Amino acid sequence: SAVIxxxxxxxxxxxxxxxxxxxxxxxxxxxxxxxRQQPGQSLTLIATANQGSEAxxxxxxxxxxxxxxxxxxxxxxxxxxxxxxxxxxxxxxxxGATTTGELFFGEGSRLTVL
Amino acid sequence: GQQLNQSPQSMFIQEGEDVSMNCTSSxxxxxxxxxxxDPGEGPxxxxxxxxxxxxxxxxxxxxxxxxxxKDSFLNISASIPSDVGIYFCAIIQGAQKxxxxxxxRLTINP
Numbered sequence: 059s060a061v062i063x064x065x066x067x068x069x070x071x072x073x074x075x076x077x078x079x080x081x082x083x084x085x086x087x088x089x090x091x092x093x094r095q096q097p098g099q100s101l102t103l104i105a106t107a108n109q110g111s112e113a114x115x116x117x118x119x120x121x122x123x124x125x126x127x128x129x130x131x132x133x134x135x136x137x138x139x140x141x142x143x144x145x146x147x148x149x150x151x152x153x154g155a156t157t158t159g160e161l162f163f164g165e166g167s168r169l170t171v172l
Numbered sequence: 173g174q175q176l177n178q179s180p181q182s183m184f185i186q187e188g189e190d191v192s193m194n195c196t197s198s199x200x201x202x203x204x205x206x207x208x209x210d211p212g213e214g215p216x217x218x219x220x221x222x223x224x225x226x227x228x229x230x231x232x233x234x235x236x237x238x239x240x241x242k243d244s245f246l247n248i249s250a251s252i253p254s255d256v257g258i259y260f261c262a263i264i265q266g267a268q269k270x271x272x273x274x275x276x277r278l279t280i281n282p
Contacts, residue, residue: 062214100260100272101215116269150214158222159205159264163214 060085060153062164070170076139079167081151086131089155092124095148095166104149107134141171178261178273185251186281193276194245195261204237204244205262205270215260215272219246248278256280 061084071077081090090107104124105115113126127135138145148168154161178195185191195204203222207215219230221237221244228235234247248255261273 100274103269103271152214157264159203159220159262159270160217161215161270163216165212166214 060162064164068168078137087153091152092136093150176273182277191248196243200241201263207260209258
């Protein structure tokens, strides 16, 4: 298992601003993922954060909107840029073995954009 | 992308009742997973199924990997208040990506 800490746990943001979410894991992990959960919806993968290289983004998500950093094997950040109310969601960091499906999730960062 | 059809979307039951939910897909998968999300938390893996026909239990939870490899169900017996939450099925797409169903929101009346 892994203990994942996310900051902030929640925030209220103004339209047009950007916010960076941090994800810290208590052990070194190869794969880190960022998911979005819109209100009342399921989880959608935004991107895979790769250590030492650019993140791999899923269809519908772009680096300009969701820049990701992965400076080492225990830490990653996701920035939500130029926010609009449609970006109001829970953003979740996860780690684990996709070969077995055993992902561990942080508590999520709940963003509300006004 | 792959679409998982999870049903029901929501359930309102009395404490002590059994619960059943399922997930179907038009494609074949080698792994079916069931996660639970408590309010204000991230999802937690409940059961992982890796073999067609496999029936696995975790306490009061039982899940089965359909023989066609296109479906799975999750049963909860004798529900208790802490079973409240959202249950998600999930599959592994390609080598790296988990795809989640729409979720089943369980509400229990004491």
